[in-house]
């Protein structure tokens with residue numbers, strides 16, 4: 001039973017990791033941009049959630065109605081104002097620029113919010129649980145997992161059933177031809193980053209309710225996000241969810257052996273899968 | 288009849304290679320203009336200059352009364368210029384229908400049902416309707432060429448640029464494609480067609496220009512141009528190459 005519990009808790013945790021990863025996957029899939037600042041943007045989302053809840057007294061889930069559009073706007077502006085200029089045949093400039101952005105974000109947050117750990121308070125939601133089949137499931141982890149499924153379903157639907165989604169796929173397939181079909185690449189990339197940071201906002205707020213955070217934790221979230229994307233296979237969002245779940249389960253099982261092994265077990269699972277299937281479990285983009 | 292496209296003194300060089308050299312001509316609405324010239328003469332480059340993927344060193348492109356020389360390719364496409372590529376370049380991870388929809392929704396700016404209706408209509412004309420749901424990457428050469436044409440038509444162009452669309456096809460395939468293009472022209476679309484397969488070209492165009500080293504060396508009635516000595520000389524060169 002204890003083991004089953006670990007697997008179930010890990011699976012639910014995987015939903016959060018999938019939310020960390022979805023934005024990364026989207027951005028890489030559409031514009032081949034590896035966003036090193038992604039983890040810090042998650043943390044920024046958490047701080048925005050904190051500011052909105054403490055200043056308005058709104059429940060954090062309602063605060064998402066402000067945090068998501070705010071992050072989306074930041075994403076659009078960031079892409080058009082900065083990141084578009086770094087894109088080209090060379091992969092290095094966007095890596096360096098997003099690394100710089102990561103440092104700036106961390107220090108900016110440190111300046112404004114100090115290094116004190118913070119937490120978004122969500123009242124009863126934090127501790128509420130239901131029991132099912134002898135297991136006690138926290139409402140928050142269950143809700144997080146459900147949101148992850150809904151977000152990934154929504155992204156998939158957007159990709160395959162809307163004009164915007166076709167535009168994303170066309171630009172990702174062949175930028176030059178897409179321009180000739182009337183697509184403004186810079187604008188499309190801006191919209192993609194807006195969408196990615198909208199998802200990141202959700203991830204950040206859920207993270208902030210779940211655990212305490214401070215400006216320095218971004219890089220850890222970035223790694224979890226990367227691992228989930230790569231385990232699942234590039235370009236496959238459902239694969240990313242599976243990747244998140246594998247990572248989550250490995251961590252909770254690792255923690256069962258020894259609490260100190262939690263993070264390590266996740267990385268080991270990642271390395272093992274990478275060794276067996278270098279392109280991830282369900283690759284869609286051929287390398 | 289008004290002038291739809293005017294090139295005036297276009298020049299473009301890559302290092303020492305001149306791909307456009309004082310290139311000037313005029314295309315009237317409803318025209319079908321043929322373009323011939325040896326390999327590397329600058330024909331495809333001329334299309335790049337017209338569509339805006341490459342900007343000229345000097346000279347102007349005027350389209351539908353507007354100087355579009357400084358415009359982006361995307362803006363020109365909204366304004367009614369569409370092209371097909373010599374080497375077909377479909378969005379290969381998308382279906383044939385989705386390829387068409389990108390042009391219909393983005394370039395022609397249509398929405399929902401209207402866009403879908405246009406795509407279905409064009410796919411029928413270009414005989415790709417039965418392949419609508421196959422991934423574009425899996426099409427045969429003829430299929431890819433037809434998809435090039437489909438996408439260009441779904442952009443609802445005023446001006447259609449065709450780059451060697453008949454090249455590499457069998458005689459039968461070529462003839463059915465020629466018929467499709469004739470129908471498109473008859474429906475009122477202005478066409479500029481670059482082609483090495485001369486008999487296909489002559490079945491459609493009513494004027495011909497010859498380009499060599501980026502310069503326009505002859506222009507006029509197709510039969511007369513093909514008979515002229517300098518064209519014969521260049522043309523025999525091409526036939527020998529091919």
Ligand SMILES: Nc1ncnc2c1ncn2[C@@H]1O[C@H](COP(=O)(O)OP(=O)(O)OP(=O)(O)O)[C@@H](O)[C@H]1O
Nearest residue numbers: 301304306324325326327328329330331332333373
């Ligand atoms: N981006 C570029 N950079 C450098 N040289 C180029 C570039 N594009 C074209 N060229 C050169 O310009 C010349 C003209 O090329 P272009 O493709 O316009 O010829 P073309 O008339 O279409 O030939 P073909 O009949 O073989 O298609 C060629 O020598 C080509 O190598």
Ligand SMILES: [Mg+2]
Nearest residue numbers: 330331332373
């Ligand atoms: Mg060419």
